[in-house]
Amino acid sequence: MAVLNTAPIEGFAIGARRRWLPVSATSFLGLAILAVLVVLAIWGAVAPPHNPLATDPASQLLPPGAGHLLGTDKYGRDILSRIMAAAGLDLFLAAVVTGIAFTIGAVIGSLAAYQGGWIDDIVLRVVDVILAFPAFVLALAITAVLGNSVRNVIIAIAVAYTPYFIRLTRGEVLSARRSDYADNARAVGNPVWRIVLLHLLPNTITPALVQASLTMGWSILDASGLSFLGLGIKPPTPEWGVEVSDGASNIISGEWWTSVFPGLAITLAVLAFNLIGESIRAQLSRSR
Amino acid sequence: MTLPLLAVEGLTVAFEGEPRPVLQDVNLTVAPSAWTGLVGESGSGKSMTALSVLGLLPHGAQVLGGHVMIEGQDLLQLSPDRMRKVRGSVIGMIFQSPRSALNPLMTVGDQITRAVRHHGGGKNPERTALELLRRVQIPDPELCSQAYPHQLSGGMCQRVLITMMLAARPKLLIADEPTTGLDVTVQAEILDLMQSLQQETGMAILLISHDLGIIAEHCERVAVMYGGTVVEYAPVQEVFHRPKHPYTAHLMRTLVETDRPVHPSDPSPRLLPTPNSTVGCRYAGRCPHAEVACVTELIRLELVGAEHSVACRRHAELAGLALEVKAGTQARAALS
Amino acid sequence: MTKPLLEVVDLKCEFHERGRTVHALNGVSLSIDPGEIVGLVGESGCGKSTLARCIVRLLTPTSGRLIFAGQDYTVWPQMRLRGLRKDMQIVFQDPLTALNPSWTARQLIMEPLHLHHVSDPESRLAKVLDEVELPASILSRRPSQLSGGQRQRVAIARAIGIRPRFVVLDEPTASIDMSLRTSLLRLLRKLQQEDGLTYLIISHDLSTVRHICDRLFVMYLGKVVEEGRMHSIFTSPTHVYTRVLLSSIPVPNPSVRRERVPIQGEPPSPTVIPSGCPFRPRCHLAELECEQPQPLYEVGPEHFAACRLARSVTLAHADAPA
Numbered sequence: 001m002a003v004l005n006t007a008p009i010e011g012f013a014i015g016a017r018r019r020w021l022p023v024s025a026t027s028f029l030g031l032a033i034l035a036v037l038v039v040l041a042i043w044g045a046v047a048p049p050h051n052p053l054a055t056d057p058a059s060q061l062l063p064p065g066a067g068h069l070l071g072t073d074k075y076g077r078d079i080l081s082r083i084m085a086a087a088g089l090d091l092f093l094a095a096v097v098t099g100i101a102f103t104i105g106a107v108i109g110s111l112a113a114y115q116g117g118w119i120d121d122i123v124l125r126v127v128d129v130i131l132a133f134p135a136f137v138l139a140l141a142i143t144a145v146l147g148n149s150v151r152n153v154i155i156a157i158a159v160a161y162t163p164y165f166i167r168l169t170r171g172e173v174l175s176a177r178r179s180d181y182a183d184n185a186r187a188v189g190n191p192v193w194r195i196v197l198l199h200l201l202p203n204t205i206t207p208a209l210v211q212a213s214l215t216m217g218w219s220i221l222d223a224s225g226l227s228f229l230g231l232g233i234k235p236p237t238p239e240w241g242v243e244v245s246d247g248a249s250n251i252i253s254g255e256w257w258t259s260v261f262p263g264l265a266i267t268l269a270v271l272a273f274n275l276i277g278e279s280i281r282a283q284l285s286r287s288r
Numbered sequence: 289m290t291l292p293l294l295a296v297e298g299l300t301v302a303f304e305g306e307p308r309p310v311l312q313d314v315n316l317t318v319a320p321s322a323w324t325g326l327v328g329e330s331g332s333g334k335s336m337t338a339l340s341v342l343g344l345l346p347h348g349a350q351v352l353g354g355h356v357m358i359e360g361q362d363l364l365q366l367s368p369d370r371m372r373k374v375r376g377s378v379i380g381m382i383f384q385s386p387r388s389a390l391n392p393l394m395t396v397g398d399q400i401t402r403a404v405r406h407h408g409g410g411k412n413p414e415r416t417a418l419e420l421l422r423r424v425q426i427p428d429p430e431l432c433s434q435a436y437p438h439q440l441s442g443g444m445c446q447r448v449l450i451t452m453m454l455a456a457r458p459k460l461l462i463a464d465e466p467t468t469g470l471d472v473t474v475q476a477e478i479l480d481l482m483q484s485l486q487q488e489t490g491m492a493i494l495l496i497s498h499d500l501g502i503i504a505e506h507c508e509r510v511a512v513m514y515g516g517t518v519v520e521y522a523p524v525q526e527v528f529h530r531p532k533h534p535y536t537a538h539l540m541r542t543l544v545e546t547d548r549p550v551h552p553s554d555p556s557p558r559l560l561p562t563p564n565s566t567v568g569c570r571y572a573g574r575c576p577h578a579e580v581a582c583v584t585e586l587i588r589l590e591l592v593g594a595e596h597s598v599a600c601r602r603h604a605e606l607a608g609l610a611l612e613v614k615a616g617t618q619a620r621a622a623l624s
Numbered sequence: 625m626t627k628p629l630l631e632v633v634d635l636k637c638e639f640h641e642r643g644r645t646v647h648a649l650n651g652v653s654l655s656i657d658p659g660e661i662v663g664l665v666g667e668s669g670c671g672k673s674t675l676a677r678c679i680v681r682l683l684t685p686t687s688g689r690l691i692f693a694g695q696d697y698t699v700w701p702q703m704r705l706r707g708l709r710k711d712m713q714i715v716f717q718d719p720l721t722a723l724n725p726s727w728t729a730r731q732l733i734m735e736p737l738h739l740h741h742v743s744d745p746e747s748r749l750a751k752v753l754d755e756v757e758l759p760a761s762i763l764s765r766r767p768s769q770l771s772g773g774q775r776q777r778v779a780i781a782r783a784i785g786i787r788p789r790f791v792v793l794d795e796p797t798a799s800i801d802m803s804l805r806t807s808l809l810r811l812l813r814k815l816q817q818e819d820g821l822t823y824l825i826i827s828h829d830l831s832t833v834r835h836i837c838d839r840l841f842v843m844y845l846g847k848v849v850e851e852g853r854m855h856s857i858f859t860s861p862t863h864v865y866t867r868v869l870l871s872s873i874p875v876p877n878p879s880v881r882r883e884r885v886p887i888q889g890e891p892p893s894p895t896v897i898p899s900g901c902p903f904r905p906r907c908h909l910a911e912l913e914c915e916q917p918q919p920l921y922e923v924g925p926e927h928f929a930a931c932r933l934a935r936s937v938t939l940a941h942a943d944a945p946a
Contacts, residue, residue, distance in 0.1 A: 180722040183682050188736045188782065189709040192702075202726045329801050427889065441891055471667035471828065473887055476872035480884070498801065501831075501874030505882075524878040542806045543876045 030275025044084025105165020172204030213277030299354035325507030397433025515570025635688035650846035663837030845902035852927030
């Protein structure tokens, strides 16, 4: 509107720099929690208080206290050490899954959007089929087929989430494709791959970043869910879902710490990623 | 001199957290039934002035001082309810991008009927709506009233907005860049329409534009704004042929052909005014005639001729210099 | 007789959207000689933007021919066009949308230099910056951090860095403040003289075009209705639409009163093209014969108009606005 003509707003636009790290209460909290989890993961890999795999029949089901800050599980293993070890695995898993889904999804989505035609049609139909299944159910099915291992869990969850990124990137690139700067890039002499990767993608990637953050959280949930059900990652590998599963039966007998603490870890991780994703989204809508 | 219909006095508006006010001591009058123009570059504050008059300032903008007098009332002192009554019935406004000012989900006819009803339309608002559409020279009023805004061209949408504004029979119409973005033939038609409506209804018009051409063709008096304040206010002939403010003279020079070397307004580095000061001339940084006193003294819009006001402390000395735009160059511009 | 640099022969371009056919270009022919600055004016719906895009092959025309430096490139595939793009560039209307918002000015200006293998791109960059009168400090900024005038200059630098022979400028002054318009036009003229460029300037603003163009084409609904040397068209506008157009331009001089040539009806939609003269439904002087296709009649030296009024030349001069 005519209001945008006034000097202060124009000056603001000229002076402002693009900030990629949103600094707000939401993001600060999310990043703080994530930082804690990362520290725990590193600590757990390097020098955990106790060996996460060492069983100790004498110290079974000890409540939280000195020596075992979060108590021990039914095999006498220190829960804190197990949570720290699991943090490494779960975060690693989340990062790999998200990385695969994001990269493959962005490339396929943007190429499909730019080229259009039958390529786009095929991609869309495949995406529709995959998205017809709830992500967890699909991951479950794929893991059941492929077998239980970390690698297969990664593949299964990545397959479930790649379509989201394809659709998201495709939508963004479809509208960016019509823009003047895309035409300009073509007029200057750019081949298609440069237009898509160097011109269109950088401008359309931010919604995918929001999705990526959320996917990190969801993939931890899915992996934990799979192990809780006995698929995917199996005990004694420390993984939050495995630990929740191990301790589930003990809740009734009153030893709540065996599953509550790992469960809390999952919750905090997902919360952290959601907060980060939300603050990126808020930043995005503000700059638009 | 007749009492003005609208008198803006010393209006100062700032955004929260901004050291420099976006409007600084704006003084402007619009006589009843007169057509006044408000020109300036983007960022000069002309739209903000209009929004201040209507009480439609954006979020974060505060009025720091001044009066907006209309029919003896200071609009800045009115409650939101009273202001709402003034808007539309006393002052109407049309904007740029007419299509986005219309409700996309209602037919044009319904919107006009609503406007008619809101302003006491009498027994048959739908009939009145059609009559109004006829008055703005829309060829097929019945067909048009059943259309949605996205089905109409930009020019038709602007005519619809004028119709809605007419329903209220305001005494003053503020038109903020009403024809920017429209084709030149459509622009000519809309402005001609506004002219004939003005003669019919006797309403005053404040035309805000950066296009000196339409200002020259239609306005009787012109106010020139720069950097948030009015720097010159005079009858249109005076502003175009005998400007007294260096900025106005600069504007007039940009109208002539490009072969003529245009004197660049080099900023004089020693004279840049301090950012948040309320004294000093905002144009000093670009003015080839600026002196040190221009930045340190309080510069006000002063009446210096029969109807000519200027905000320049050196206007008397500069009167003899090359501020005058020669009649010959104007004639050449006329051929374009 | 110099060979024309660009020839457009009977170009037609149609789009199909939402079940309707948009006839953007209905047989446009023009030719531009090396070193000329040619203006193309018309209002919304006349097809000038479509023509610009067809010329630089961002769009493929439905029929007709496009010839650049003697080579017919109408149906060349995109790969083959890359060579042509070195010689033919386009500057879009709004640099805010035409420049990639996440690239810096340096990246934007350097990219064509890299794509077309310019030797010593750094010194070319410095030279181009100098030519468009931009300081080196803007190089690290993104388009949103530049003023409107600076953005447009970056867009121009991006186009001329590779020393093309022909540049299409689509509404170059549309998104710039009026006080900056003069300096931009002056810059364009200077670049044209220094680098021997040929321009096609598309505008709806006749006063912009007046100051810089040698020849003018007036378009309406996908056809050229009048063409000629600038001075000739402004002193003797012949086609009724040209007369309407010229009389509608507001003159920034309150002492001058211009008689408006009347126009009736609403701006047309390019989905329905009237037979014969496309301006016929809105023309106050239309006659029965205007329903037949109007050829370009000669009005004067290098001045043609597709209007029956051109035949009575004395009549044309009598009606010219003062």
